[in-house]
Amino acid sequence: MGRIILYIQSYLSSDQTPGAAGNMFWVLVYIMLVFGGLSVAVIAMNWLERKILAHMQVRLGPMRVGPHGLLQPIADALKLLLKEDIMPAEADGVIFWVAPFVVVLAAFTVFVVVPFGPTHAITDMNIGILFMLGVSSLSVLGIVMAGWASNSHYPLIGALRSSAQMVSYEVAMGLAVVSVVLMTSLNATGTGTLSMIGIVQAQQSQGVWFIFKFFPLGLIGFFIFAVAMVAETNRAPFDLAEAESELTAGFHTEYSGFRWSLFFLAEYSAMIAVSSIAVTLWLGGWLRPFPNALSGSTWDFMFSFFPAAAFLFLAAITFFNVVRMPKHPLFRIQTIGLAGFGVVLGLIGLVLLVPAVRMRVQDIFWFSAKVAAFMYLYIWYRGTFPRYRFDQLMRMGWKVLLPMGLGVLILTAGVALLQQNLWHP
């Protein structure tokens, strides 16, 4: 018994990820936490996207289910689960059935190596970033399977578009990533790393986020990745694979109910996954702003209040809106519900004030905040841009982003070489 307790505790005192420490208990706990958190994030994203888009488009968005439509995603999920699951008569049964699971699996597996903090990752792999790119590229297989198995023209065209698009943009994406990997090797030993945690630690030890490294080279690399990642996740303005005005719904035209919701889930978790790659590689991962310029225990102490402050701020906004709710008796339940939501947010904020929690949760907070900024960008793009045409998309991938990526890579290598030989001979 004592050994089991020791085994469970053994990770808490270490400075490793549970996967690297080989502690199965904590690995399982982390998997639960990450996937639970991911599901909550997708639900929240669903609501936020509809609300933010609505406000950009001078309308209100969901307002009926729960206060300010807060329960709308849950209602939608219930509707999708209860819907009839239709399979076209001529479809290829097994592949049609497997395809959504392949997509979801690929989108979820990448989170195994996402570092939410120096120790807050399921595991740390030697080939972390390679693993992420590889596994996320598997989702294209699911899309192709779905489009082909539907045995229908629109899904087939959607699948062809999507596979061509993802394969092309992966190249530019890979080049941008390689330039970052090159930057990690600028240390005393001269060897870089592919490990996600290693990349963030390299940014910490070099004292600069890689987006600002070798200005503007890091910025250009980041730009390439930021464009490619939107194309990679099939989102506006690159949502050709599911362009509803052209191909009705692209590769998932024939899907309904639960399986369609799996595609939906996969799309949003893939968005979160590529955003976390971008955050890890260029924006310092879990590092708080100015970890070196504003270092010292005082600043650490100050910054550790940010998570609590953010939640308390959200709670304050909620309570402000509770006051603004109509006073009509019909709205009483909604007002109480909104107040309850505010209380929950406030309680989370208060819990985050506890010193033990405060110190452990900081890095997760900064990571999530950076990812959330990317999520907002996704929504913003969708509200602003028309859709690219297929040939324009391909031209941009191969004739603009790829040469730019190559140039950035060569220049980064050159500057790194100069720096190592001239300034630190």
Add this chain to the structure above:
Amino acid sequence: MAPVATPFFFYLLSGIMLIGGILVITRKNPVHSALALIVTLLAQASIYLMLYAPFVAGVQIILYAGGIMVLFLFVIMLVSIDRSMRERQFNSQWVAGIIAATALGGLFIAVYTKGTSIFPEHALPVVENDNTQKIATMLYGQYMFAFEIASLLLLVAIIGAVVMAKKKI
């Protein structure tokens, strides 16, 4: 971290690989074959991980499963497979094929029964942590020339594929 339950995973993965391989060569529909091959390749990537070769496993996933097989699926969708699915699937030299395969199998068995003695008793310890770095050092050091030749090969392949597949150049 050392692999856990090696025999179990080895037999599981090799079972998947062999079933996948059999499906590849027996399915009528090339899309099913391609998917079986993808499963085989992914299982093989896991076996690479068991062999302390994470970088090769990563390359296997990203290049084979994510790249080459997507190309295969793409081409299968481009050419119409309806006609070929209605035709006879095996050609007339299947007897010769089986005989050749049996002979080759016999050769393998002979080699492996005679030659196991030269294998070392225990595998040497491999450090997994800097596997990628070491491969990089070798690729850009000892194998630099081969590496450049490989890039030339890819260039030739690109040009060849474009020349053959494009309608008018």
Add this chain to the structure above:
Amino acid sequence: MESMLHITTLHYLVLGAALFLLGVIGVLTRRNVVIVLMSIELILNAVNLNLVAFSRMWGGLHGQVFAIFIITDAAAEAAVGLGILIAFFRNKETINIDEVNLLKW
């Protein structure tokens, strides 16, 4: 039984040989060009498995480097092979390898 449970290099080699044989049978007997190409991929993978297993056995990394070169080669082969396939299909409207019987068309 003991030898079944202790996984040695030979186990990997046998697996590789089995895959190789499956690939050979596929190449020799199938009529569909796409499946023939896929069987060639099986053969290449069997070789890769052997190389990585040997690299593990000797503790060096040469086998893994070779495996990477072979994967590169497989990519080139697939691209050219599928290019030929498309050219072939465009001219004969079939992907049956038995009909590749002219040197010129």
Add this chain to the structure above:
Amino acid sequence: MADQNTLTHLDLETPEKPFLDANELVINMGPQHPATHGVLRVILRLDGEKVLGLECVIGYLHRGVEKIGENRTYTMFNPYVDRMDYVAAVSNGLGYCETVEKLLNVEAPPRAQYVRVILTELNRIASHQLWLGTHALDIGAITPLFYTFRDREEILKIYEKYCGARLTTHAFRIGGLQYETYNGFEADVQNFLNFFRPKIDEYEELLTTNRIWVERTKNVGKISAEDCIALGVTGPVLRASGVKWDIRKALPYANYKNFDFEIPTGQHGDTYDRYLVRMAEMRQSVRIIEQAIDAIPEGPIMAKVPKVMKPPAGEVYHSIEAPKGELGYFIVSDGSTQPYRLRVRPPSFVNLQALDLMCRGQLVADVIAVIGTLDIVLGEVDR
């Protein structure tokens, strides 16, 4: 100009050879498709994504409007024309009323003419707003739709106040107007103009210089002036190809000759030019309405027309510049209370013929853009 019956540079009969012969893809777009603006069915023949040719199948919304016209009196048929191009109902009504007036040889009094011009031009703005929103939506920009609908609402409110209906207004009567304008009509219209002028800039800010928008619309769906004339294409599509043809100027009807406005034209005849032409037309409409508001005279709103209309036997063709092009009515009268034959020349129907020509050799995504830029309303195509 080339022979009127042949198209200059496109052989419509022989299709292009596809990339893989055995693999020509036939796609059925519509009648249930999000981007075909109703129930248009387009049969696309594709080589991969490239359009080799297409065929429009229409008639899913056919209600036999022309046949109904033969069985109704002239007054009774008036509301039916609103149901043809339901987003520009006022223009349809104007065309019909003026045709019958021409047949009866009466003329609406000046005040009625001015109110007609105001309402028709407002309708042109509303129609173009709806076009802009849906066109942008087809190309993937979802936000302009909500902006244009927000602003179109103001026009519909004016209609509602004037005649009680918002969409199929039935605003005009043969010989003038049914209703005198309500108190504050001029002020409402003036308020709308002041509200709307910055909104055009807002739309343009979203789209005109947007890189993706320009790439999606420039050189897409090009059609030359000769082809337009050969196919009988009119309206903004014709003007974007560089032909300065606007019936308001060429064959002035109502009292358009009293107003000072310009005919915006394009040069390339592509989707982007058509977009610019329609945007400029909205500005010109604002200009016309302003002049009309200032000059609107007092007086009667109805000419003397008999309660039971029996026009003299004969035939008449009269056309107006509807938002989508030349809207013509051809009426044959046998001297009875009902038309002997009534024929409508709907601009959408004629413009739709150009779809095949404009889409050949383009991509699937361009077909959507071209359908959007033709600005068709299926109610009018099928009648």
